[in-house]
Amino acid sequence: MGDTRLEPVVLSDVERLTLENWAKRRSTAQGLAVRARIVLACANGWNNTVVAARLDVGRDTVRRWRTRFLRDRLDGLTDEPRPGVPRTITDAQVEEVVVRTLEETPPAGTHWSKRELAKVVGISPASVLRIWHAFGLQPWRTETFKISPDPFLIDKIRDVVGLYLAPPANAVVFAVDEKPQIQALQRTAPVLPMIPGVPERRSFDYVRHGTVDLFAALNTATGKVITKLSAQHRAVDFRDFLDEIDRQTEPGLAVHVICDNLSAHKAPVVHKWLLAHPRFRLHFTPTYSSWINQVERWFAELERRCLARGVFCSLDDLKTALEEWIKVWNDQAKPFTWTKTADQILDRICRYCDRISEPVH
Known part of the structure; x- marks a missing residue:
């Protein structure tokens, strides 16, 4: 075969796609991912020394996997059979772990722990955990949905x-909502x-000095926000905020306002x-679908960077902090990028409904 350190690595389209998929793997497949990255780097025409430096591995490692790939192609990157202790966990036990995890709960419990299930099946807790990882099961986790x-x-x-991806001409689009009951916590x-x-470190207890409501209108094209602080968020307060948007929007432009289904709106x-x-x-989001309103992403930034760790000795301190943070935001504003089309969102909702509608549910 000659000197494999210099022999070029040429990949077919199928081999390149497979190697790119392997290169993205994590956890238990990390070794295979490194080998795939080595071969992909070699396919760029780099020699072993360059590949070793770029991937932070030894030159002998690069030489070994280049040689094995040139000899056996993709099969050469997988682990060869190794001698060792015979397997002690049967397929029936693996199946029992998976079935019990998915379809049963322990007595007087809501979900299995690895020790409880290991005791029932007759294997070690570590073996139960490995099976869970292999099948992507995480019984200790739970999430909410609506x-x-x-x-x-x-x-x-x-x-x-449609307003996000193809806004109308001669118009401005605002994502509008309220963040009620912001607390001045000391x-x-x-x-x-x-x-x-x-x-x-902060003390877990606090003194509350009152609350304030924040109206916000996010310009989806520029990322800048128009805001108004209010003691309440009634219909008349929302009307007054629309007045504020009207005053700060260039005359002659149509104004499209995305908001939720609050009765005040x-x-x-x-x-x-x-x-x-x-x-x-006004354009209304679907009920229970605040995730589609871009201003919610801005509120998340406000909470994370201004409110969550803030200490406010009075309501005036809170208002001042909000106004200063909003000014800084507008001075360096950038729009949030919306990438999902309506069809992609609806397809994902349909796929999820199909999954949770299966007989197991």
Whole structure:
């Protein structure tokens, strides 16, 4: 075969696709991922020394897997059979672990622990954990979900996503919502600053100095926000916020406002205001679908970077902190990038409904 350190590695389309998939693997397949990356690097025409330096592995390692790939192609990258202790866990035991995890619960319990299940099946807790990992089972985890019952779900998703991906000409699109009851919390003891090896520490108890509501309208094209602080979030407060949006929006532009189904957004006082301002049009998200409103992503940033670790000795301190943070945001604003089409969102909802509608559920 000659000197494999210099022999070029040429990949077919199937081999390249397979190696790229292997290269993305983690955890138990990490060894195979490294081998795939080595071969992909060799296919770029690099010699063993360059590949070793770029991937932070030894040159002997590069030489070994280049040689095995050139000799056996993809089969050469998998582990060869090794001598060892005979397998002690049977297929029946593996099946029992999986079936019990999916279809049963322990007596007086809500989910299996590895020790409880190991005792029932007759294997070690470590073996149960390996089986769970192999089948992607995580009985200790739980998540919440809510599928919108909105009869106009499809139409509303297409409407809102269409505004994100293809906004109308001569128009501005605002994602609008309220963040109610923002609390001015003062810790009962001074915050202890971070030091090497110790994170910042705060007392768990606090004194509350009142609350404030925040109206926000996110310009989906620029990322800038128009905001208004209010003591409440009634229909008249929402109407006043629409006035603020109207004042700060260039005349002559149509204004599309994306908002949720809060009763204040549909009150008669709001309808009357909209009739007097025909350039405004409200677009409602599906019920229980706040995730589709981009301003919620902005509220998450506000919570993480301003409120969650803030200490406010008065309501005025809270308002000042909010106004300063919003000003900084607008000075360096960037829009959030929406990538999913309406069809992709609806397809994913359909796939999830199919999964949870199977007989096991």
